[in-house]
């Protein structure tokens with residue numbers, strides 16, 4: 001396992017942590033004090049009876065007054081330190097979430113592809129909460145559980161070293177079992193924590209897709225995946241709880257045994273006169289207060305081992321490789337995009353090979369090619385979701401590799417075929433395009449994207465809450481919302497990846513027009529699913545297996561005798577009818593992204 005640099009996470013919060021520890025330490029002192037005073041008070045009451053002497057009332061009153069003051073001080077400090085614990089721990093974990101959020105934005109998209117979506121959210125939610133609980137509850141408890149027994153222990157050693165020795169010995173032996181339990185969690189825990197996150201991501205997935213699955217009558221099947229994950233979690237939870245639980249139980253038993261042995265030894269010693277009855281009494285009372293916090297400490301230390309796993313997992317995100325950039329580099333004014341000898345592969349799959357092309361400002365370029373030829377990849381590379389392995393992509397002459405990804409994205413509007421909507425109002429979902437947009441601006445963008453009609457029909461209009469992912473809206477409606485976002489964002493570079501694929505032809509024609517209006521003065525790149533929408537493009541690039549095989553205008557390419565001509569002919573023959581090939585083996589089904597030409601009839 002990696003070296004544990006856990007507390008580095010909190011490097012900026014050292015003061016908060018110190019204040020949590022310090023205040024709890026302070027509040028524990030009067031607590032130890034009034035335990036001791038209680039003992040002296042009882043002694044002051046009992047001893048005169050045993051010795052048949054008169055009570056010293058002024059002494060007792062004094063003790064009582066001290067006792068009450070210590071108690072009040074203890075209460076006050078406890079309230080202060082508890083409030084402090086919560087506030088500080090909360091602000092630490094908020095800071096941590098912000099740091100994580102910022103970090104996630106600077107990571108390559110590849111990081112998320114390697115991980116389960118539940119795993120990433122798990123780190124943000126579960127692991128950070130685990131760390132927060134540790135700071136607000138466990139850390140103060142640990143302080144108390146150490147300070148109080150140490151104070152009492154010192155006092156008891158002073159009273160009778162032999163009996164105190166028995167107590168300390170039992171603590172030492174018991175401690176061994178806590179170490180054992182922590183070892184077991186270290187060995188099993190990662191699997192357990194991963195299983196917890198896997199379960200949450202399966203549940204998410206299931207909840208998101210339940211409608212779709214139902215329509216295919218697949219709930220049973222899909223459910224079995226969820227079911228298996230749950231079973232695995234149950235098994236692992238059981239394993240780590242039992243395996244780690246047994247040593248914890250032994251720990252508790254040993255401490256109880258220590259207390260009893262000490263008392264028995266004390267009783268014997270009163271017979272030989274090595275210890276007085278009041279001393280034995282002292283051990284009975286304070287021994288209890290000595291052991292109680294230690295009994296609490298053991299399980300906490302065991303649970304803290306889980307926290308360390310969480311912290312390690314958070315650390316893994318924080319140390320993941322970022323997209324590098326040159327902090328000095330400003331965005332150029334020019335928005336011309338250029339590919340110079342660009343080659344790109346995902347892991348070991350070559351996708352783009354030696355691409356050279358230029359996307360001028362104030363022009364529309366269409367990317368055409370069979371499904372899998374690399375069109376979406378080209379668009380994603382411009383937005384720097386990944387970095388290319390060789391060659392360079394530049395904007396206004398500056399390689400995107402040198403640009404801060406946040407800055408770069410501020411200049412780009414993207415619309416994808418798959419649209420994700422947040423669990424928020426429609427207005428806020430459109431506002432994603434421009435943070436401080438007024439409702440008027442939002443409505444205007446919605447009108448241009450043709451969403452106003454369906455939005456106004458919704459029960460709360462623009463304030464209607466969309467369900468997570470957007471499953472309460474149709475694919476076409478989601479896509480129109482995402483187009484409204486892009487229109488609202490009003491960025492100089494517009495990348496449309498099959499942006500109108502889920503729309504009916506009527507809406508598509510209108511939106512197409514709106515999008516074309518968007519082009520004025522901008523750099524527009526379109527992956528379209530219908531040829532009709534790209535006939536006016538200033539330039540068309542035909543991608544064939546990761547290479548540009550043809551380029552030019554529609555008029556040029558349509559008679560060029562190449563792939564473009566073949567594809568165009570096929571769509572012409574299909575007569576613009578939307579026919580979906582039901583046979584997935586038909587390669588050309590996805591000719592232009594999701595174009596619906598049924599090619600089996602033509603070939």
Ligand SMILES: Nc1ncnc2c1ncn2[C@@H]1O[C@H](COP(=O)(O)OP(=O)(O)O)[C@@H](O)[C@H]1O
Pocket residue numbers: 113346347349351369370371372373374375376377378
């Ligand atoms: N994240 C990814 N990881 C690995 N391979 C990918 C990834 N995204 C796309 N690919 C592969 O890269 C190739 C090009 O994909 P893509 O750019 O989406 O094509 P298009 O948009 O033209 O359909 C395909 O073979 C696809 O399977």
Ligand SMILES: [Mg+2]
Pocket residue numbers: 375376377497593
């Ligand atoms: Mg694609």
